[in-house]
Amino acid sequence: MSRTSRTTLRRSRTALIAAGVLVAAAAGSAAAAAPFGASAAAAAGCTVDYKIQNQWNGGLTAAVSVTNTGDAVSSWQLEWSFAGGEKISQGWNAAVSQSGAAVTAKNLAHNGALASGASASFGFNATGSGNSAVPATFKLNGVTCNGDPSGPTDPPDPTDPPESARADNPYQGAEVYVNPEWSDNAAAEPGGSRIADQPTGVWLDRIAAIEGANGSMGLRDHLDEALTQKGSGELVVQVVIYNLPGRDCAALASNGELGPTEIDRYKTEYIDPIAAILADEKYAGLRIVTTVEIDSLPNLVTNAGGRPTATPACDVMKANGNYVKGVGYALNKLGDAPNVYNYIDAGHHGWIGWDDNFGASADIFHEAATAEGATVNDVHGFITNTANYSALKEENFSIDDAVNGTSVRQSKWVDWNRYTDELSFAQAFRTELTSVGFNSDIGMLIDTSRNGWGGANRPSGPGASTSVDTYVDGGRYDRRIHLGNWCNQSGAGLGERPQAAPEAGIDAYVWMKPPGESDGSSKEIPNDEGKGFDRMCDPTYTGNARNNNNMSGALGDAPVSGKWFSAQFQELMKNAYPAL
Numbered sequence: 001m002s003r004t005s006r007t008t009l010r011r012s013r014t015a016l017i018a019a020g021v022l023v024a025a026a027a028g029s030a031a032a033a034a035p036f037g038a039s040a041a042a043a044a045g046c047t048v049d050y051k052i053q054n055q056w057n058g059g060l061t062a063a064v065s066v067t068n069t070g071d072a073v074s075s076w077q078l079e080w081s082f083a084g085g086e087k088i089s090q091g092w093n094a095a096v097s098q099s100g101a102a103v104t105a106k107n108l109a110h111n112g113a114l115a116s117g118a119s120a121s122f123g124f125n126a127t128g129s130g131n132s133a134v135p136a137t138f139k140l141n142g143v144t145c146n147g148d149p150s151g152p153t154d155p156p157d158p159t160d161p162p163e164s165a166r167a168d169n170p171y172q173g174a175e176v177y178v179n180p181e182w183s184d185n186a187a188a189e190p191g192g193s194r195i196a197d198q199p200t201g202v203w204l205d206r207i208a209a210i211e212g213a214n215g216s217m218g219l220r221d222h223l224d225e226a227l228t229q230k231g232s233g234e235l236v237v238q239v240v241i242y243n244l245p246g247r248d249c250a251a252l253a254s255n256g257e258l259g260p261t262e263i264d265r266y267k268t269e270y271i272d273p274i275a276a277i278l279a280d281e282k283y284a285g286l287r288i289v290t291t292v293e294i295d296s297l298p299n300l301v302t303n304a305g306g307r308p309t310a311t312p313a314c315d316v317m318k319a320n321g322n323y324v325k326g327v328g329y330a331l332n333k334l335g336d337a338p339n340v341y342n343y344i345d346a347g348h349h350g351w352i353g354w355d356d357n358f359g360a361s362a363d364i365f366h367e368a369a370t371a372e373g374a375t376v377n378d379v380h381g382f383i384t385n386t387a388n389y390s391a392l393k394e395e396n397f398s399i400d401d402a403v404n405g406t407s408v409r410q411s412k413w414v415d416w417n418r419y420t421d422e423l424s425f426a427q428a429f430r431t432e433l434t435s436v437g438f439n440s441d442i443g444m445l446i447d448t449s450r451n452g453w454g455g456a457n458r459p460s461g462p463g464a465s466t467s468v469d470t471y472v473d474g475g476r477y478d479r480r481i482h483l484g485n486w487c488n489q490s491g492a493g494l495g496e497r498p499q500a501a502p503e504a505g506i507d508a509y510v511w512m513k514p515p516g517e518s519d520g521s522s523k524e525i526p527n528d529e530g531k532g533f534d535r536m537c538d539p540t541y542t543g544n545a546r547n548n549n550n551m552s553g554a555l556g557d558a559p560v561s562g563k564w565f566s567a568q569f570q571e572l573m574k575n576a577y578p579a580l
Helices: 003-009 011-016 180-187 217-231 263-278 297-302 313-318 322-334 355-370 420-434 467-477 567-575
Strands: 028-032 048-058 059-068 075-083 085-090 095-099 102-106 119-127 138-140 143-145 174-176 202-204 235-240 287-292 340-345 380-385 441-446 499-503 506-510
Touching: 048 138, 048 263, 059 263, 085 095, 085 263, 119 143, 119 263, 217 235, 217 263, 235 263, 263 322, 287 322, 297 313, 297 322, 297 355, 313 322, 322 340, 322 355, 340 355, 355 420, 380 420, 420 441, 420 506
Parallel strands: 174 235, 202 235, 235 287, 287 340, 340 380, 380 441, 441 506
Antiparallel strands: 028 048, 048 059, 059 119, 075 102, 075 138, 085 119, 095 102, 138 143, 499 506
């Protein structure tokens, strides 16, 4: 099925409710019968679409869309009254206030002007009893929009527009957004100007990052800057969605602010505000690529359920289902905007390339992609190697090689994995994903920000054929001590520069992890972001079951994850392949 025909598979809200989904939903519309606008003389009309997206005993999240069907207006104000004692607690994309039962939503500076046929969207959270209903009456600029409350039960949904606007590969024919904050850090480093113009991902790793924390740019700031960079051409903006409850249960350096059970906060305080911003019509001309929740779903396969590598934290997340629910909810909400392209994180070959993990991971990805109202049509593709170091191509040996009758798979490095590099894994895993129910035209991304492994130590050919281990170890580009090592790896280099459609089935090589941003601190550093100290980031650590009790291979003196790490950036440039 082509991506352009997916609209026919989206379920109406009526069908969703009939199917018994867990997220409560309600919708109503008010069709205009009276004028509204900047003046009483303006010929005007309006429609208001009010949807309760999520409701629970104690609160709700709602999305509202106001469409001007009359003359242009320069500002707008929407009013309604709650009937069930609801109280506004948070609003976005509008100034939402309340006095008693009466609620007023006023435009912000950026979305006040509405041309004829234009819409503005906003959302809010409110406390409530769990029995909230669509308000009976709305007033826009003081004029009532009277509609027939017994009208269509499934009105057109502005968040489900025709998907013909979606590109098959969003990266093709497009430039990609350069994050000015990362670019400034890179340019300030000696030699950094050589790559300071490269596009990197924008990481939303906590709720505060949505608006911008500690003076940094928020999501809307980045999107506004992207509009400036876009000009008249196409532009991709890469956004990393990374704040699941109990985040990264198998590590500590990338733990997050939300506890294992805080799935409601994840939905209402994190995903809903992001979805509302991405759905703003101001940004409709941008191609927004999301990387959805790295270091999450594969943990449920490899680090839970009695595996030798299992951790208590991953067992908790497998039991409570909040990774699956969170990813499903994110896909569902973010995928509503026609210019958003969701790519689920799919680990890397050194994580799920083994037989025991390969098919099981595809199955759990499908489970998440059909949870919380999501469908496979909300998934544009998958991304591998995010923030990791696996070599793109190992050209000095292949999985089919044998030395003195011993298969490469039996070497200590490959250790029975079926894949030796990221490209072969990504292409094979794409086939596996389609076999379990994902659409046949999904694309793959590969993060090449730190997997170049160039420099003086890059092998020029296979190792000696003395044994399968000397053959593999002498020829492999990836110079890590063990495939399980992941934190600030010594000797790593920048990989292939970002590019569109480099190989069959691959939508793009990307730098989703901004080079020079730390994976985690080498020692415990107190912080207000919920990020812990993981011994895998300590260069003196002798390892655990997940890296077969090898040394960590990490660089010393590293800051907490996400902070600028100058020594790492310099090493990445020095060992870049292709060389700078």
